[in-house]
Each structure stands twice: as C-alpha cells, then as structure tokens.
Amino acid sequence: MIRSYVADLHVHSVLSPCAAVEMTPRNIVRHAAEYGVNIIAITDHNACDNVTAALEAASDSDVTVLPGMEVETKEEIHLVVLFEKMRQMKEWERFVEAHRSGRLNDEKRFGAQFVVDAGDNLLRVKEEMLLTPLTAGVAEVSAQAAALEGLCIASHVDRPVYSLINQLGFIPPDVILDAVEVSRRVKPQEAARLIPAIGGLPVITASDAHTIDDFIDGPKITLFLEKPSLAEIRQALRNQNQRKVVV
Ligand SMILES: [Zn+2]
Ligand SMILES: [Zn+2]
Structure with a gap:
C-alpha cells in the first residue's frame, strides 16, 4: 500500500566543518522522529x-x-548523491577518496570535522579538508553515481554559489541527474519557470x-511510496507506479 513519507534528503552532520556540534547523527535522528520526518539522508x-x-x-x-x-566537483558544483x-556508499567513498585534494583541514578557519558514533561519542577528527x-568533473561524478545505482541530485540550483546552473549556465547533456534541488528562496513549483535551465527535471527541496x-524549519518533501527505499524514491521522481513527490 502506498502511503506518504515526509523526507529531507540533504542534512549535514558534525562531520561537515560548517555544521553545528549539535548535528550528531543521534540528535538528528531524534529530532526527525520527534518532528515526523520519516526519511532523512x-x-x-x-x-x-x-x-x-x-x-x-x-x-x-x-x-x-x-x-x-x-560532493563538490572540480567545477565547484555541489551534488547530493x-x-x-x-x-x-563504501564503493562511492573510495571513488571520492581517490579524487580528494589531500590537503589538511584548517580547523580554526573552517571548523572541525567530527566523526562520532551512534551514542554521540567522538571517534576521531577527520584531518583531511572536506570543503574543497x-x-x-560533474559529468564523471554523475556517471559514477549512476554506475553504483545511486541517485544524483544537483544541490541548491537557485543559489549563486556551488550551484550547477550558476557555475555552468546550463545542464550539460552528459550530466546524469535524477532531480534538481532548490533552497527555500524559490518555490519548487515555480523553479522551472524562474530557472529555465532546469528543463523537465524533477524539482525537489530539502x-x-x-x-x-534548520532541520526543523527547513523545507522538506512528501513522498508517496510503498516503502521508504531509494528504489521507491527513484520511481517517485519519475512519477511511476503511483509513486510521486509532492513539494
Ligand atoms: Zn549542503
Ligand atoms: Zn551545498
């Protein structure tokens, strides 16, 4: 039976240097449960x-x-995979590790990158700079995501920085995308009109x-799925088998 799921497919944890220390996996999951967010990435x-x-x-x-x-591609474009x-995910991590700069994080300037366990205990501090x-490039990254059966979503395409559409001006035909994401500045229903480069791609928000x-107040989507899986979300993005996305 198909039912609705509230989803937020773009959430940063304390591993991101720019995220607050309260963003531990346990705390995010606890707030998701409390605020009725059924699916988080x-x-x-x-x-x-x-x-x-x-x-x-x-x-x-x-x-x-x-x-x-x-991920941030060579062109300084953010993609959610x-x-x-x-x-x-592990196979994807190996691909990313092989393409990271190898530079070390400047904790004072960018913030610390914490790896924690499910009980909020600090396991280690990630030394390598992640905000780089x-x-x-974007075509290679999207092809690799597709090869591993992942979903690839262009992040915040309405923003002036780190956005596929702002960096390149258009979506190259060799970039394989399952959707584009807009931030809260643009209504998803109006996104394709305001940003014509989106074309016919599904538009989501997160x-x-x-x-x-941010997590409590930020935009989310409602997914109509039989169960909360990536395969079902893929169908919803394609409007297949009564699966759908409501923004
Ligand atoms: Zn982000
Ligand atoms: Zn981003």
Missing part, C-alpha cells in the same frame, strides 16, 4: 563517515536513514540543514 561534504552512526541511531526508530554525501545500501573540490533549527 545524511549528506556531509565529500565524506560519509557519520552515516553508519546515523543508521545505527535510527535502527530502533521509525526513521529511515539513506546513506548519502554532498544517495545510495540504498552502505555497500554502494574533488579532482573529478533543508540543507547545518543546525537543528
């Missing part, structure tokens, strides 16, 4: 070390966590939360 910049903790934190709740990452399983472009307040 943990999408830290160029890394996924806190996804396992989020999956574990959600294991005894009704919240579904999707493994994810927000989501996977069904950790197996694909990969050496792979909180892109870096704080718990």
Whole structure:
C-alpha cells in the first residue's frame, strides 16, 4: 500500500566543518522522529563517515536513514548523491577518496570535522579538508553515481554559489541527474519557470540543514511510496507506479 513519507534528503552532520556540534547523527535522528520526518539522508561534504552512526541511531526508530554525501566537483558544483545500501556508499567513498585534494583541514578557519558514533561519542577528527573540490568533473561524478545505482541530485540550483546552473549556465547533456534541488528562496513549483535551465527535471527541496533549527524549519518533501527505499524514491521522481513527490 502506498502511503506518504515526509523526507529531507540533504542534512549535514558534525562531520561537515560548517555544521553545528549539535548535528550528531543521534540528535538528528531524534529530532526527525520527534518532528515526523520519516526519511532523512545524511549528506556531509565529500565524506560519509557519520552515516553508519546515523543508521545505527535510527535502527530502533521509525526513521529511515539513506546513506548519502554532498560532493563538490572540480567545477565547484555541489551534488547530493544517495545510495540504498552502505555497500554502494563504501564503493562511492573510495571513488571520492581517490579524487580528494589531500590537503589538511584548517580547523580554526573552517571548523572541525567530527566523526562520532551512534551514542554521540567522538571517534576521531577527520584531518583531511572536506570543503574543497574533488579532482573529478560533474559529468564523471554523475556517471559514477549512476554506475553504483545511486541517485544524483544537483544541490541548491537557485543559489549563486556551488550551484550547477550558476557555475555552468546550463545542464550539460552528459550530466546524469535524477532531480534538481532548490533552497527555500524559490518555490519548487515555480523553479522551472524562474530557472529555465532546469528543463523537465524533477524539482525537489530539502533543508540543507547545518543546525537543528534548520532541520526543523527547513523545507522538506512528501513522498508517496510503498516503502521508504531509494528504489521507491527513484520511481517517485519519475512519477511511476503511483509513486510521486509532492513539494
Ligand atoms: Zn551545498
Ligand atoms: Zn549542503
């Protein structure tokens, strides 16, 4: 039976240097449960070390966590990539690690990058700078996501920075996208009219939360699915088999 799920497919944890320390996987999952957010994706910049903790934190709740990452391509474009399983996420992580700059994070300037467990304990501090472009371009990154059966969503295409449409002016035909995301500045229903480069791609919205307040107040979508899985979300984005997205 198809039912509705409230989803936020773009949430940063304490691994992102720009996120608040309150953004532990456990705290995000707790607030998701409290505020009726059924599906969340943990999408830290160029890394996924806190996804396992989020999956574990959600294991005894009704919240579904999707493994994810927000990558920055060579062109300084942000893409949210989501996977069904950790197996694909791990393979994706190897691809990203092979394309990271190798520079070290300047904690004072950018913020610390914390890896934690499901009980909010600090496991380690990630040394490598995550807020930096990969050496792979947007077409290669999107093709790799597709090869691993992930969903690839262009982040905040309405923003003036780190946005596919603002960086390139258009969506190149060799970039494989499942959707574009707009931030709260633009109504998703009006996005294709205001930003014609979106063309016919599905438009979603997400909180892109870096704080718990962002997460609670930020935009979300409603998905009509049989179960909360990536395969079902893919169908919803394509409007297949009565699955759909309501923004
Ligand atoms: Zn971003
Ligand atoms: Zn983000």
